[in-house]
Each structure stands twice: as structure tokens, then as C-alpha cells.
Amino acid sequence: MIGLGLRTLLAKEVRRFLRVPGQTVLSPIITTTLYFVVFGYSLGSRLREVEGVPYARFIVPGLVTLGVVSNAFLNTASSMFVMKLQGTITDLLVSPLSYGEVLAGFVGAAVIRGLTVGLLMWAVAGVFTGFGVAHPLAAIGLLLLIAVGFSALGFITAVWATSFEQINFFPTFIITPLTFLGGVFYSARMLSPGLRRFTLLNPLFYLVDGVRHAVLGLSDAPPAAAVAIAAGLCAAALGVSYAMLRTGYKLRG
Amino acid sequence: MGDPVVSVRGVEKRFGGFTALAGLDLDIRAGEIFALLGPNGAGKTTLISIVAGLLRASAGTVRVLGRDVVTDYRYTRRHLGLVPQEINFDPFFTVEEALRIQAGYFGVRLSEERLEEILGALDLAAKRHVNARALSGGMKRRLLIGKALVHAPEVLFLDEPTAGVDVELRQQLWRYVRTLQGRGTTIVLTTHYLEEAEELADRVGILDRGRLLLVEDKAEVLRRYARKTLRAALATPLAELPAPLRSLGARLEDGGRVLSLDAEPGESFGPALAALAAAGLAVQDVETQRMRLEDVFVTLLRGERP
Ligand SMILES: Nc1ncnc2c1ncn2[C@@H]1O[C@H](COP(=O)(O)OP(=O)(O)OP(=O)(O)O)[C@@H](O)[C@H]1O
Numbered sequence: 001m002i003g004l005g006l007r008t009l010l011a012k013e014v015r016r017f018l019r020v021p022g023q024t025v026l027s028p029i030i031t032t033t034l035y036f037v038v039f040g041y042s043l044g045s046r047l048r049e050v051e052g053v054p055y056a057r058f059i060v061p062g063l064v065t066l067g068v069v070s071n072a073f074l075n076t077a078s079s080m081f082v083m084k085l086q087g088t089i090t091d092l093l094v095s096p097l098s099y100g101e102v103l104a105g106f107v108g109a110a111v112i113r114g115l116t117v118g119l120l121m122w123a124v125a126g127v128f129t130g131f132g133v134a135h136p137l138a139a140i141g142l143l144l145l146i147a148v149g150f151s152a153l154g155f156i157t158a159v160w161a162t163s164f165e166q167i168n169f170f171p172t173f174i175i176t177p178l179t180f181l182g183g184v185f186y187s188a189r190m191l192s193p194g195l196r197r198f199t200l201l202n203p204l205f206y207l208v209d210g211v212r213h214a215v216l217g218l219s220d221a222p223p224a225a226a227v228a229i230a231a232g233l234c235a236a237a238l239g240v241s242y243a244m245l246r247t248g249y250k251l252r253g
Numbered sequence: 254m255g256d257p258v259v260s261v262r263g264v265e266k267r268f269g270g271f272t273a274l275a276g277l278d279l280d281i282r283a284g285e286i287f288a289l290l291g292p293n294g295a296g297k298t299t300l301i302s303i304v305a306g307l308l309r310a311s312a313g314t315v316r317v318l319g320r321d322v323v324t325d326y327r328y329t330r331r332h333l334g335l336v337p338q339e340i341n342f343d344p345f346f347t348v349e350e351a352l353r354i355q356a357g358y359f360g361v362r363l364s365e366e367r368l369e370e371i372l373g374a375l376d377l378a379a380k381r382h383v384n385a386r387a388l389s390g391g392m393k394r395r396l397l398i399g400k401a402l403v404h405a406p407e408v409l410f411l412d413e414p415t416a417g418v419d420v421e422l423r424q425q426l427w428r429y430v431r432t433l434q435g436r437g438t439t440i441v442l443t444t445h446y447l448e449e450a451e452e453l454a455d456r457v458g459i460l461d462r463g464r465l466l467l468v469e470d471k472a473e474v475l476r477r478y479a480r481k482t483l484r485a486a487l488a489t490p491l492a493e494l495p496a497p498l499r500s501l502g503a504r505l506e507d508g509g510r511v512l513s514l515d516a517e518p519g520e521s522f523g524p525a526l527a528a529l530a531a532a533g534l535a536v537q538d539v540e541t542q543r544m545r546l547e548d549v550f551v552t553l554l555r556g557e558r559p
Pocket residue numbers: 253268271273291292293294295296297298299300338
């Protein structure tokens with residue numbers, strides 16, 4: 001049973017990103033479509049297959065993962081941070097919503113945005129490369145975990161941050177580089193042993209690889225590693241978010 | 254008197270090394286209008302924020318309707334309304350949407366009737382479908398008041414509710430505050446307009462540098478601290494005061510046409526009036542003035558009295 005309070009917060013957060021669909025939904029789709037067209041389609045037609053899959057098809061899971069990760073993160077991070085700046089966070093802080101409900105409202109809306117963007121990206125790519133998915137349930141389950149984990153991470157960042165600079169730091173300097181270096185555009189098997197060892201230290205590599213396994217049925221690492229990392233991230237980030245709300249860290253002086 | 258609706262015990266608030274509240278005890282009684290007064294930085298907003306759950310106290314406890322505001326926050330917040338001092342608004346939503354969303358947070362579905370009542374009381378009916386961004390400053394503050402009322406709270410905190418609100422609407426708001434009190438709502442307000450406190454409050458508390466200087470019935474404060482002044486207009490101007498009147502502290506003003514005399518709180522003008530009659534002076538008119546709450550406030554803060 002979801003109470004009216006949580007439903008209100010969830011609906012408000014979803015409306016917030018739907019009011020500016022160009023920014024929140026369309027722009028990530030266009031960006032990824034461009035990646036896809038440039039790297040996958042035009043260059044890809046000259047590249048060989050990767051592990052028996054056409055290159056254009058090979059990069060789809062990584063791009064979708066990147067879309068889910070950054071949209072989930074940005075939705076909580078920007079919404080929470082703007083509420084802090086505008087002072088509208090007061091409306092929530094004086095309300096009887098429980099800490100869990102506040103967290104569920106923010107994370108829920110961010111997950112909806114992340115998965116919507118991911119789905120639309122997959123659909124756009126599907127037009128070029130086909131819609132086949134090896135393990136649909138695993139793909140949805142894993143992307144859901146990833147979306148929850150990164151939206152909670154966005155929540156933590158926004159509660160902690162005092163400037164937009166700090167909000168942008170995480171996606172620009174950590175998430176995007178780690179995802180790109182995490183095998184969105186190549187298989188770790190193609191790398192020299194040195195680079196390969198470096199890649200294996202990157203947690204985003206396992207997430208991209210896990211999604212690729214679910215979508216294409218091929219992987220560099222055991223798929224269980226992706227599930228473990230995504231679940232671990234969820235547990236840790238949700239735990240820290242909840243603790244922040246409960247102790248009033250930064251939010252209640 | 255019944256149990257206090259809000260009970261503050263030993264509440265301290267420190268911001269780093271700075272002490273904003275230095276161990277406060279305060280009870281707010283059911284159904285009263287309590288005016289929390291004090292200069293800028295006294296700690297009024299800090300205290301209200303702790304009760305409403307916007308801030309955590311560094312020490313001490315606050316109970317609302319008998320329940321702790323930290324451990325039992327869902328219960329206490331359901332019964333509290335707060336109009337914050339700082340104006341905030343979400344530029345994504347209209348007036349109606351803002352009210353409905355705030356009600357939703359409290360688990361309340363706003364009926365059309367209730368929505369219209371709130372919009373009407375705050376004179377926002379014409380702005381119902383207008384984006385909050387497009388409201389004037391005073392209208393934004395009224396919207397804040399509306400948001401605090403959506404769940405019909407039993408205790409309402411108004412942190413400078415009329416700052417920037419025009420004269421006519423201020424009086425309309427005062428009437429609405431009394432209507433709410435009539436329905437049993439307990440109201441705590443802060444204001445720098447002392448006439449607002451004088452007009453509305455049953456009791457006043459004066460806070461200064463994190464300490465309560467005084468908590469008292471408003472009428473008692475005025476009776477106890479407000480000096481009175483008597484002014485008698487004389488039929489013929491006097492060059493010099495008769496000795497008995499001079500010894501009572503009377504003085505001549507306005508070129509000898511007016512005789513004026515101060516009385517300490519609780520002191521009577523009886524002897525002065527008798528001396529006036531005994532001196533055989535013809536008096537055209539008599540008026541007495543009492544210090545306003547504002548003057549009492551200034552006097553108290555200067556530390557001239559207790
Ligand atoms: N978040 C904060 N961090 C540090 N100091 C703070 C903070 N909030 C308030 N203070 C300090 O605490 C003191 C009390 O502030 P408060 O806002 O409660 O005053 P006030 O009585 O409401 O004043 P005003 O009439 O100006 O609204 C001030 O000295 C203020 O600078």
C-alpha cells in the first residue's frame with residue numbers, strides 16, 4: 001500500500017522532469033543516437049564484428065547503461081539540489097512523510113526517468129540493429145538495480161553538495177569516464193594485458209558487461225559480478241541516504 | 254489551563270561555536286495566540302524551526318500535544334503548520350497545484366470547498382491557476398500561509414506572516430487568524446510589527462540573544478511596564494507651576510498651555526488631579542496616554558527594567 005503522501009511526492013517529481021522533456025528525456029536520446037550513428041553505424045560498418053556480433057549491435061548495451069546511469073543520477077541530484085537552493089525542501093521537511101517515503105519518492109521518480117530513457121534509447125538502436133534481447137528479465141532487473149543505485153548516489157551528492165559544481169563533478173569526472181573506459185565501445189578481450197587489468201578494477205565495466213550479457217548473451221566477466229556490484233551499490237547508497245535523512249545531516253542544520 | 258500544546262524544555266541550539274538558543278523553557282497553551290518577539294538574530298526562527306522539525310536541537314526536548322518532535326515526528330508534524338520566514342516557491346507549479354501537493358504530503362486530499370476557503374481567506378482566488386513565479390512578493394507570502402493551512406493544523410507557527418503584506422490584507426489576515434483561533438487553533442507568531450502583537454496576542458514572549466527575557470500575558474505586560482502620561486490643556490497659559498504640582502513631577506509644555514505628568518505603571522493620577530483642582534486651575538481637556546507595546550519592548554531590551 002503506497003500512501004497518498006508518497007504518491008504525491010512521486011507524481012510531483014515525475015511531473016517535474018516531464019515538464020521539460022527536451023532536457024530530461026529527449027536530449028539524452030539525441031546524444032546517444034549520435035554516438036550510435038557515428039561509432040556504431042558509420043564507423044561500425046567498416047569495423048569487424050566483435051565476438052561474433054556486429055559492432056553496431058555490440059555497443060548498444062553500454063550506451064543504454066550509460067543513459068540509465070546518468071539520468072537516474074541527474075534526476076535526484078538536480079531535483080534535490082534545486083529544492084535546497086529554492087528553499088522548497090522546507091515543504092518536505094515539515095511534512096509527516098517518513099524518511100523512507102521521502103527517499104522512495106525521489107529514487108522512484110529518478111528510476112522512472114532512467115529506465116524510460118534507457119528503453120527509448122534501446123528502441124532507437126533497435127531500429128538499426130534489431131530488437132532481440134537474450135535475457136529480457138535479467139536485462140530489466142539489472143538495469144533496475146543500476147537505476148536505483150545511481151539515483152540514491154545522486155541523492156547523497158545533492159544533500160551533501162553546496163554548489164552546482166559539486167553536483168556536476170560526479171557525472172563528468174567519474175561516471176562518464178568510468179563508463180566509457182568500462183568497455184562500452186570495446187571488449188576487454190581486445191585489450192593488452194595491462195589495460196585489461198586496469199579495466200577489471202573499474203566497477204562500471206562489470207555493470208556494462210552484465211547488461212551486455214543480458215541483452216546480447218555474451219560477456220567478458222561472470223554476470224553474477226554485475227548483479228553483486230549493482231546490489232551492493234543499491235544497499236550502500238540507499239543505506240547512506242536513509243541515514244542522512246534520519247540524522248538530518250545538512251538538511252536540518 | 255490543561256496540558257500545554259507545545260512544551261519546550263532546556264532547548265539549546267549551537268551553530269558551530271555560536272549559541273543561538275541558550276537553554277529555553279516555554280509552554281504554549283491550547284487555543285492561545287502567542288507572540289514571540291525579539292530583535293533580529295534573537296533566535297525566534299531557530300526556536301520555531303526546532304519545533305516544526307526543520308532543525309534539530311543541540312540539547313533539550315520539544316513536545317507537541319505530548320509527543321516528542323524527534324522520535325514521534327510523523328504525529329507531531331501532522332498537527333503542526335509552519336509559515337516560514339523565508340519565501341520559497343516552486344516555479345513549476347500553479348497556486349492550486351502548490352496547495353494540492355502540500356496537502357498530499359500530509360496525506361490530505363483538498364476538497365473544492367476547503368481549497369476555496371483558503372484561497373478566499375488569502376485573497377488568492379483570482380490567482381488560482383497562476384504560476385507561483387508570477388505572484389507578487391506579498392502574494393507569495395500568502396501562498397506560504399495557504400500551504401501551512403492545507404491540513405488544518407492544530408498548532409500554527411507564523412514566522413513574520415505579514416512582512417511585505419499590504420495594510421488592508423494585513424488586517425484581513427489578522428481577522429482570519431482570529432477566526433482560526435475561534436475554531437480552536439493555537440497560534441504562535443513572530444513579528445517586528447509590535448502593533449500586530451498588541452492587536453492579536455494573548456501572551457507575549459521576549460527573546461533576546463537566545464534567552465527568554467519575559468513570558469507574560471500581554472495585558473499584564475502593559476499594566477506592569479507601560480508608563481502612562483496625563484496631559485491637561487489649560488484654559489489660560491501658566492508662567493510657573495504651583496509648588497504642589499511641581500513636587501508631583503508635573504511639567505509645563507506648549508508655552509504653558511499644557512500641563513503634563515507621567516505615572517509609573519500601577520500608579521494613580523488621583524493625587525495629581527486633586528492638586529490640579531486645589532490650585533484652582535481651569536482645565537479645558539484631559540487626555541491620558543499609555544506606552545505602546547513597542548515602547549515597553551524597547552525599554553525592556555535596553556535593560557532599564559527587570
Ligand atoms: N544555519 C545557521 N548557521 C549559523 N548560524 C545561524 C544559522 N541559523 C541561524 N543562525 C544564527 O542564529 C541566530 C538566531 O537566528 P534566528 O534566525 O533564529 O533569528 P531571528 O530571531 O529569527 O531573527 P530575525 O528577526 O532577523 O528573523 C543568529 O545570530 C543567526 O545568525
